[in-house]
Amino acid sequence: MKYRILGCLLLLGIGSPPMTARRVVGAQHAAPLNMTVTSLRDTSSPSALSPRDSALHALNRLAYGPRPGEVDRVAAEGVMHWIDRQLTPGKIDDGALARRERDFRILDYDRGDLAGMYAEVQRERRERKLAANGAADTTVTPRDQTARRLAGQFQELAVVRAALSERQLYEVMVDFWTNHFNVYFGKGADRFLTPDYIERTIRPNAMGHFEELLIATAESPAMLFYLDNWESVAPGSVPPAAMRVRARPLFGRRPNPFSFPPRDPEQQDSMRQRALQRAPQGINENYARELLELHTVGVDGGYTQQDVIAVARILTGWSIKRPQQGGDFEFHDWAHDGGEKQVLGLRFPEGHGRDEGLRLLKMLASLPATMHHVSWKLCQRFVSDDPPDGCVDDAVAAWKRSNGDIREVVRAIVTGPDFWAPRNIRAKVKTPLEFVVSAVRAVAADPDTTPRLAQVVARLGEPLFQHVAPDGYPEMEAAWVNSGALLDRMNAAVALAAGKLPGVIVTADSGLGAAASPDDIVAVVDREILDGTMSENTKRVITRQLADITDPGQARVLAIGLALGGPEFQRQ
């Protein structure tokens, strides 16, 4: 037995498995789809797949999974037509989601409001600590609660949008860019800058032109703060008088609220000295490095440390007005390094200000390395954890043709042969967000107004907006599939089926109607929830499990829980 496994694994390792190997592989893994084994260099269209299979594949990759009956609806419409519509989200009516969004108060607050609230919470906490003389204080004030509730709402909103929006491909792209241009919600001011970042920087640009999206993120207070560019200054820069005595913002250090500013002139002077000392002393390379390594050309993009420094110099002065009050982008002339620079061979003559930063970003957005890097990631998201070269090439070609129109790049990917190739069908594994949302959609459950569903996603390992490192949540299965995570998914599946998953309301029936016998129940679950992908083994196991359960309600719950927690449903 061991040698058969090893033998198959050996064959799997070879890039293009010959027919014999595929048949052996087929014997090991129950082939769930009703299709003939085809050669590798075929399927320039979904014609090798049945309309239902194509629809299911599209709904799995370009949406957060089908809702009951949706595979048939998309198949009837024609999957290419559905894809075409999804590529123009503005024309899709999303009234149901819009009504639900009214429940989310976070949308009513702008950066300034949230900043003010946050500052109040911090001040209250400090006062309580001083009053309590350092003893541990666990009281939660109403303002504290509001702040936390809003934070939870912000995460929940993302989950609700993914679950309920008709503009599914758009929501998938929002998630993609949220990770590509990652910002960590928990870092200081980003607590009140991130919601606005998502609403006004990422979402409006998610299916526009890459260059505009890139520039929008570069100018966003959230990104400037997260990667420290807001305090990157040319060495020797001196802020204008008005800014000098200001102590460091609240989220770094806490000035004594009871004696600030000090009245004693000597103390005031030493405060000024300390403020100057604490003020940024030079260029900060953080954003420059991630701009190159993660956002544009990629780690193999051919840039050097000198390029990183030059980019950082170009972006000095790209800052935030009054960050602790949730301010806008502001260009600080006094902080800018106006000298001559060179980046990736391109010369930036001296004497330029903010415009050279824009020139840099446009240049980066148009480089072949950027097109390749970003296209590679898109292909990884849509096609395969190990994206095929052909797919990436098609995407890059579309990028060039359309001047970086994200829609056209995505269109090229999803209409290309690799997207529909049998070996790439159901070959990916869902991330925690994709798993939870697709499970909720599969049983037509309704997220309630609490943040608890987002907490389920967090428990499974993907707390939204809380990825600390700038590379964002990963796409590959190896990052998500581990023993603990799988057990958690099984538990979540069982809880959802029983109507006990926190944060969702499950209507009693979930389309199972009057199905009573184990065979009937299994057949309905296969059709409605697994969309026909249930393997023979799974059918056998679930049927056996249902054999001695008399209560049809209980039987349905068990069948659904096993289906959602089982291996087929983890795949997309």
Add this chain to the structure above:
Amino acid sequence: MAISRRVFVKAGGLALFSLGLDPLFLARAAYAATNRLAVYPSSRPILVCLFQRGAVDGLNMIVPHGDPSYYSERPRIAVPASDVVDLDGHFGLHPRLAALKPLWDAKSLAIVHAIGSPNSTRSHFDAQDYMESGTPGVKATPDGWLNRYCQHDREHQDTPFRAVAFGPQLPRILAGTAPALAIDDLQAFGLRAPQPAARDRLTRAFEELYAGSATGLLSSSSQEAFEAVQTLRRVDPTQYQPAEGADYPRGKLGKAMLEIAQLIKADVGVQVAFADVTGWDTHVNQGAGEGQLAARLAELGQALAAFTHDLGERMRDVVVLTMSEFGRTIRENGNSGTDHGHATAMLVLGGPVRGGRILGRWPGLDPADRFEGRDLAVTTDFRDLFAELLARHMGAPPGGLDAIFPGFTPDPTRFPGAISV
């Protein structure tokens, strides 16, 4: 059996890697195909890492009572010399860490002072990130140094409990391609159901589902998952009784240390364990011999003492390491607290430890010797200590250390000397 598997992984694994198949997956599959429920040699070295999140004040934890500057800079929060538990005439333990004194006397506690990061960030999240990724200054490192160690030491990769983190999620330090388990609650690990009978039935059902229908990584990971559940059932965490006299403090830290001890004693193959504890960010009213910090230290001391007591003889294979992202200012601030600093202190406890000494070079508290004129200077890069533990205690191959700390060349001459050779 073990030998042939290892040979296959080394020889066959490399060949397959060049063809694009990750030998990690292969090793996990090979593991799954072999004997289950093996018993693991009880002499495998174990490293337990405890992260004090929030930047612990190393100066009040391990007090340089022999230095007058300590008292002049901290009029309100310095620990009085008479209260300090003296260690070597110059340094002493905070009084609430008194439980660790016997370990010092028995030479199984070493302390590295003035240890920290070469990076000067005073941001909690950045500095924790750097200490967990093992790459100070580099933010894009996808995995943690403990996971990279696990990736490079394939020999012990034969149990789902090889690397365990106690908490709701896998921490950065254990993120990566090597399998690691996040356990929130040992007693609740596994599938949840109202009664044990339903739970077992559900477990069997899912196990059959995955055994027959899962492929690839889903298959091997699920097998590990069910192995882990079955093994834990055998261990029976609900029935665990710590050794006589091992008095764990109540709360999350005590529970985590108890569960780590339990798993170690159950011989399920734990090699790396991690837990963290918060509450060290004492900006306001830090306290001296009593107060906020003192309370945290009391809990820490009690947990560590209980742990070593509970493990008893097993401590011969175990090293416990405490770490914190940076230290705190030498001078107290206007709120009777301290602000973010630079160097801090780390404790190393266990049988293999060369205890009874303060390691590293003490830079002193003179203004001229401070970092940026305000903080304790770093004289030991934390990677030197971590590398020493991996090399001398865990047996990491010398060549492998470079890969575990990219951008850094571990050098035995820089090791602080925490482990007996």
